[in-house]
Amino acid sequence: MGENSELLRLNELCVDYKVKDGYLSAVRNVSFSINRGEIFAIVGESGCGKSTVAHAILKLLPEHNEVIRGEIWYDGRDLNGLSEKELEKVRGHEIGMIFQNPLDSLNPVYTTGKQVQEGILLDNVPKAEAWNKVIEMYRDVKMPDAEKRVNSYPHEMSGGMRQRVMIGMMLARNPRLLIADEPTTALDVTIEAQILKLIRELRDEHDTAVMMITHNFGLVSEIADRVAVMYAGEVVEIGTVFDIFDEPKHPYTRRLMQALPRTTKAQGRLKTIDGSVPRLTNHKKGCRFANRCAYATERCRTEDPPVNDVSPSHSYRCFSEQGVKENG
Amino acid sequence: MKDYVIKKLLLGVALIFCVSFLVFSMIYMMPGDPASIMAGQLSSRENLEAIRHEYGFDRPFLVQYFDWIRKILFERDFGISYKYRLPVWGLIKTRIPISLKLTVATLIIENLVAVPLGLICAYKKDSLIDRLAVGTSLVLTAVPSFWLAAILMLVFAVNLKLVPVAGFESWRNYILPIVTGVVSGLASTIRLTKSEAMDALREKYVITAYAKGLTKRGVLVKHVLRNSLIIIAVNLFLQLPWLISGYIIIENVFGIPGMGNLMVNSIVEQDFNVIQAIILIITTLTVVCNILSDIVLGILDPRIRIAVTGGDR
Numbered sequence: 001m002g003e004n005s006e007l008l009r010l011n012e013l014c015v016d017y018k019v020k021d022g023y024l025s026a027v028r029n030v031s032f033s034i035n036r037g038e039i040f041a042i043v044g045e046s047g048c049g050k051s052t053v054a055h056a057i058l059k060l061l062p063e064h065n066e067v068i069r070g071e072i073w074y075d076g077r078d079l080n081g082l083s084e085k086e087l088e089k090v091r092g093h094e095i096g097m098i099f100q101n102p103l104d105s106l107n108p109v110y111t112t113g114k115q116v117q118e119g120i121l122l123d124n125v126p127k128a129e130a131w132n133k134v135i136e137m138y139r140d141v142k143m144p145d146a147e148k149r150v151n152s153y154p155h156e157m158s159g160g161m162r163q164r165v166m167i168g169m170m171l172a173r174n175p176r177l178l179i180a181d182e183p184t185t186a187l188d189v190t191i192e193a194q195i196l197k198l199i200r201e202l203r204d205e206h207d208t209a210v211m212m213i214t215h216n217f218g219l220v221s222e223i224a225d226r227v228a229v230m231y232a233g234e235v236v237e238i239g240t241v242f243d244i245f246d247e248p249k250h251p252y253t254r255r256l257m258q259a260l261p262r263t264t265k266a267q268g269r270l271k272t273i274d275g276s277v278p279r280l281t282n283h284k285k286g287c288r289f290a291n292r293c294a295y296a297t298e299r300c301r302t303e304d305p306p307v308n309d310v311s312p313s314h315s316y317r318c319f320s321e322q323g324v325k326e327n328g
Numbered sequence: 329m330k331d332y333v334i335k336k337l338l339l340g341v342a343l344i345f346c347v348s349f350l351v352f353s354m355i356y357m358m359p360g361d362p363a364s365i366m367a368g369q370l371s372s373r374e375n376l377e378a379i380r381h382e383y384g385f386d387r388p389f390l391v392q393y394f395d396w397i398r399k400i401l402f403e404r405d406f407g408i409s410y411k412y413r414l415p416v417w418g419l420i421k422t423r424i425p426i427s428l429k430l431t432v433a434t435l436i437i438e439n440l441v442a443v444p445l446g447l448i449c450a451y452k453k454d455s456l457i458d459r460l461a462v463g464t465s466l467v468l469t470a471v472p473s474f475w476l477a478a479i480l481m482l483v484f485a486v487n488l489k490l491v492p493v494a495g496f497e498s499w500r501n502y503i504l505p506i507v508t509g510v511v512s513g514l515a516s517t518i519r520l521t522k523s524e525a526m527d528a529l530r531e532k533y534v535i536t537a538y539a540k541g542l543t544k545r546g547v548l549v550k551h552v553l554r555n556s557l558i559i560i561a562v563n564l565f566l567q568l569p570w571l572i573s574g575y576i577i578i579e580n581v582f583g584i585p586g587m588g589n590l591m592v593n594s595i596v597e598q599d600f601n602v603i604q605a606i607i608l609i610i611t612t613l614t615v616v617c618n619i620l621s622d623i624v625l626g627i628l629d630p631r632i633r634i635a636v637t638g639g640d641r
Contacts, residue, residue: 099532099535105535118537170539
């Protein structure tokens with residue numbers, strides 16, 4: 001792990017989607033940083049904006065109806081201020097990205113090898129050399145029969161193999177950051193474990209930082225160094241894996257922990273969180289978790305909660321300064 | 329891929345046979361007797377019988393059918409035109425290239441104009457150029473082609489004297505008919521391309537292509553256009569037979585002696601052998617175009633080959 005050498009820093013990142021009746025605030029004031037060679041996880045339930053953050057970094061939001069505010073510092077440059085031309089040089093070359101469903105993410109009409117080669121060719125590598133590099137990448141991602149598989153079409157591969165292709169494709173140009181947007185959600189558990197192992201090994205080998213987007217806390221505990229917990233477009237708590245799992249402070253994080261399946265029956269039924277995520281069309285002040293929080297006071301609904309530091313690595317966004325008591 | 333092509337070819341041959349049988353029995357069952365048309369209305373009963381016997385109309389249906397097929401296959405003999413008293417093949421032979429020249433040129437020009445336009449419309453959806461292209465082409469398509477043909481003829485041939493009014497001797501005769509054909513097909517191809525490209529633009533692999541670092545141009549050409557081409561190419565082949573029938577009117581307006589022209593005349597004259605031959609040729613062409621489009625589809629979309637033949641890696 002890099003000695004606190006910062007690679008990416010988001011500063012008050014906001015993403016609004018233009019919708020019929022105004023703006024939908026999908027991401028609000030998200031700030032965090034990722035260090036070189038670190039695996040950083042963003043965890044939260046569906047629709048909490050974690051994917052939006054990931055896509056906003058490279059301006060890859062699919063609908064082109066978004067407004068991105070705030071700063072995205074990468075290697076001394078603010079990516080949010082870059083032109084499309086300049087961003088093209090960052091994508092793939094500096095920051096790679098893999099997605100949830102590797103079948104949709106690969107073009108069905110080209111062989112997988114061709115698609116990996118396409119990226120390598122952008123670095124003005126001769127064709128033959130690029131093809132050798134493709135085979136080398138297939139070996140790197142532990143593809144069985146690498147020489148043959150480069151000629152396979154996406155539909156001729158299993159889900160795990162396709163995700164390996166995606167990883168190979170995105171690491172082929174040696175980026176320093178890999179954004180992985182729920183890379184194992186579409187895969188079964190054994191394949192998931194293999195892919196996670198692969199990502200960790202590649203990180204160790206190439207010192208590539210990984211930003212892992214997931215809704216799976218189990219996965220986080222297994223792979224991540226640091227974690228940000230998101231709720232309704234905001235980071236509510238951030239810390240090392242040990243901070244978050246051993247001493248969760250924010251009421252939402254605590255409830256999430258209680259919603260995790262345990263190994264023993266003694267702990268009784270799983271708890272769920274009542275209510276649902278609010279629709280965020282207008283920029284209302286106040287804590288976004290207030291309507292589901294057992295400790296919410298009047299102040300929570302009218303003022304933005306402050307960020308409290310527990311330790312240099314651990315902070316959370318809540319009015320309650322010591323965090324809330326157990327069993328809320 | 330080889331299995332796939334062979335399978336498609338066999339199916340095509342079987343289909344042509346079925347159609348030939350239907351065409352033959354349709355004409356056989358139709359009211360009106362070729363013998364009486366040839367003999368004239370005031371002919372005697374004996375004379376009629378003699379003609380029937382001479383041309384073999386008194387034989388059983390199936391014998392007549394297989395005789396017809398045998399002659400077409402081995403002697404390229406489609407029978408005699410009752411009207412012109414000439415071999416049908418001789419009549420059609422000179423007209424096929426004229427019609428094909430017209431339709432193929434129309435198709436190529438139409439797609440060369442419509443595909444790039446459709447792509448631009450998809451990429452710059454709701455922009456001025458999108459609205460202009462879609463709106464204009466729609467209006468032009470709604471205009472009946474015989475009217476458009478007449479107007480074009482009036483403006484460019486009669487008033488401006490840029491091209492000849494009618495005839496088929498020089499390439500300049502083909503300009504107005506082709507323009508008429510292109511205009512009437514433009515809107516549907518633009519719309520098809522636009523909707524295909526818009527679907528492709530929404531695909532996740534387009535985001536992957538951007539994430540890889542490809543330029544906008546690279547993504548548009550290598551991923552969006554390439555994947556839209558699958559349907560566009562299929563459409564191109566399937567349009568061809570339709571165009572030939574669509575040219576019946578245009579050929580008549582411009583006095584071009586193509587297949588459509590001959591077909592209309594033959595129907596009016598109840599010239600059965602000619603009608604049979606033309607229907608058979610157009611259906612064969614349709615089947616051939618279908619096979620071609622299937623093969624092109626197989627080439628352009630690797631998923632299809634697997635689906636049809638169970639894979640031939």
